Amino acid sequence: MTLLDTDTLPSTDHVSVVLRSVRHRSPGESVFHQAVEEVLAALGPVLDRHPEYVEARILERLCEPERQVMFRVPWVDDTGQVQVNRGYRVEFNSALGPFKGGLRFHPTVDLGVIRFLGFEQIFKNALTGQGIGAGKGGSDFDPAGCSDAEIMRFCQSFVTELYRHLGEHTDVPAGDIGVGVRELGYMFGQYKRIVNRFEAGVLTGKGVGWAGSHARTEATGYGAVYFLREMLATRGGTLEGRRAVVSGSGNVAIYAIEKAHALGATVIACSDSGGFLVDDAGIDVDLLKDVKEVRRARLSAYAAERRSATYVTTGSVFDLPCDVALPCATQNELGEQHATALIRNGVQAVSEGANMPCTPGAVALFRDAGVLFGPGKAANAGGVATSALEMQQNAARTSWTWAETESRLENIMRDIHDHTRATAATYTDDADNYVAGAAIGGFIRVADAMLAQGVV
Numbered sequence: 001m002t003l004l005d006t007d008t009l010p011s012t013d014h015v016s017v018v019l020r021s022v023r024h025r026s027p028g029e030s031v032f033h034q035a036v037e038e039v040l041a042a043l044g045p046v047l048d049r050h051p052e053y054v055e056a057r058i059l060e061r062l063c064e065p066e067r068q069v070m071f072r073v074p075w076v077d078d079t080g081q082v083q084v085n086r087g088y089r090v091e092f093n094s095a096l097g098p099f100k101g102g103l104r105f106h107p108t109v110d111l112g113v114i115r116f117l118g119f120e121q122i123f124k125n126a127l128t129g130q131g132i133g134a135g136k137g138g139s140d141f142d143p144a145g146c147s148d149a150e151i152m153r154f155c156q157s158f159v160t161e162l163y164r165h166l167g168e169h170t171d172v173p174a175g176d177i178g179v180g181v182r183e184l185g186y187m188f189g190q191y192k193r194i195v196n197r198f199e200a201g202v203l204t205g206k207g208v209g210w211a212g213s214h215a216r217t218e219a220t221g222y223g224a225v226y227f228l229r230e231m232l233a234t235r236g237g238t239l240e241g242r243r244a245v246v247s248g249s250g251n252v253a254i255y256a257i258e259k260a261h262a263l264g265a266t267v268i269a270c271s272d273s274g275g276f277l278v279d280d281a282g283i284d285v286d287l288l289k290d291v292k293e294v295r296r297a298r299l300s301a302y303a304a305e306r307r308s309a310t311y312v313t314t315g316s317v318f319d320l321p322c323d324v325a326l327p328c329a330t331q332n333e334l335g336e337q338h339a340t341a342l343i344r345n346g347v348q349a350v351s352e353g354a355n356m357p358c359t360p361g362a363v364a365l366f367r368d369a370g371v372l373f374g375p376g377k378a379a380n381a382g383g384v385a386t387s388a389l390e391m392q393q394n395a396a397r398t399s400w401t402w403a404e405t406e407s408r409l410e411n412i413m414r415d416i417h418d419h420t421r422a423t424a425a426t427y428t429d430d431a432d433n434y435v436a437g438a439a440i441g442g443f444i445r446v447a448d449a450m451l452a453q454g455v456v
């Protein structure tokens with residue numbers, strides 16, 4: 001099957017033809033198919049009003065990355081053994097700016113995972129309004145249990161191939177699962193050594209002392225909570241006094257918890273891949289940061305040190321009664337069973353800090369039950385938006401204050417929320433349909449730029 005001869009079909013047929021083709025051309029990439037399906041399912045009303053998108057084959061072009069590279073990453077472990085991993089960078093769309101998106105180091109990474117994440121990035125980055133295109137990359141390297149020296153050698157080898165594809169005007173990676181300021185530091189150092197240039201804007205998420213931006217570390221988690229606050233406000237609610245659960249205990253989760261507390265909620269639980277932590281007194285963020293960021297230990301170490309906390313290895317963090325939930329770990333972690341439990345326990349809003357953490361079935365249950373649901377494309381866009389702010393500071397060789405940067409993040413999240421809601425109201429008559437609003441809102445910005453730039 002090819003991507004041809006679809007422009008005379010009504011939009012729903014057009015969408016299914018494109019979907020069939022995507023499945024055919026990328027067999028086995030189930031999470032990529034899932035991400036494409038979710039976006040395309042929302043686009044019918046736009047395609048009906050704008051046949052020019054169909055004629056210009058915008059959907060077909062959006063689903064095909066501009067470029068993708070896969071490469072060998074050989075490195076030597078501490079015992080002197082040679083290890084070989086696979087590296088990826090998928091440069092999805094540059095209609096709005098340089099390719100932009102994080103790098104994930106996790107043993108589950110494969111091409112389909114990176115393509116799903118890169119595809120999501122197209123719409124998310126467009127929603128930020130910050131002039132950034134979309135890409136994603138990573139490796140099946142597992143940092144768990146590696147020494148600092150092993151992490152450095154891996155990062156250096158990874159960048160020794162990847163550097164030729166990067167550049168402040170070309171492709172600008174950042175962090176994601178398994179990649180934080182330590183890994184970005186090793187990659188930046190190796191990039192600088194190879195190109196013999198201090199090209200600050202080639203990576204974001206850098207340390208504040210070496211051309212990084214204030215608030216980038218905090219931005220994704222803070223942003224997801226700002227988005228949650230905006231959703232609650234549409235029903236006259238606030239976060240004050242709310243019980244919250246957060247999944248994950250990495251970068252996004254930690255700062256979601258910190259901001260939720262700052263806005264008056266009490267986060268009573270978070271999780272890692274081995275289980276979850278319940279702390280009815282509210283998670284102690286300083287202790288959590290010490291355990292996860294400094295000691296790089298498991299959550300059980302937190303429970304061992306705090307009387308009000310227990311670490312549970314059966315069931316799910318989403319089984320706990322709460323008013324709001326923030327899934328901040330990984331894709332498809334919140335399924336129909338979890339959604340049913342959350343709804344039964346009275347959850348009022350869910351804001352996705354992770355990328356696609358809720359399965360389609362779970363999203364449908366939330367929507368049917370009238371639970372406010374903020375999809376990751378909109379709700380977790382604060383991270384990449386602040387990366388764009390970092391690029392702006394790097395280009396101007398300046399550094400804004402914490403207050404200036406954080407206030408820009410807050411305004412961007414409010415704008416994303418309002419734009420998503422207004423788009424949903426225009427195209428679906430249901431302002432609460434943030435899923436459609438985010439997909440359509442991001443799509444229109446990218447599609448218009450692609451139309452203007454011709455067939456490229």
Ligand SMILES: NC(=O)C1=CN([C@@H]2O[C@H](COP(=O)(O)OP(=O)(O)OC[C@H]3O[C@@H](n4cnc5c(N)ncnc54)[C@H](O)[C@@H]3O)[C@@H](O)[C@H]2O)C=CC1
Pocket residue numbers: 102106108175176177178179220248249250251252253271272273328329330331333353354355380381383384
């Ligand atoms: N770091 C960022 O700025 C952004 C991250 N995201 C998304 O947020 C999510 C979390 O990313 P980070 O906090 O940056 O990563 P991280 O590496 O700091 O933390 C990842 C967390 O997820 C858990 N986790 C990872 N894989 C898992 C699995 N297979 N099963 C159960 N738990 C698992 C880990 O235990 C850890 O708590 C990911 O979906 C990522 O794509 C989205 C936007 C920006």
Ligand SMILES: O=C(O)CCC(=O)C(=O)O
Pocket residue numbers: 100101102103124172173174175176204355380381383384385387
């Ligand atoms: O800051 C960035 O460039 C990327 C953040 C990211 O990977 C994401 O939004 O999922």
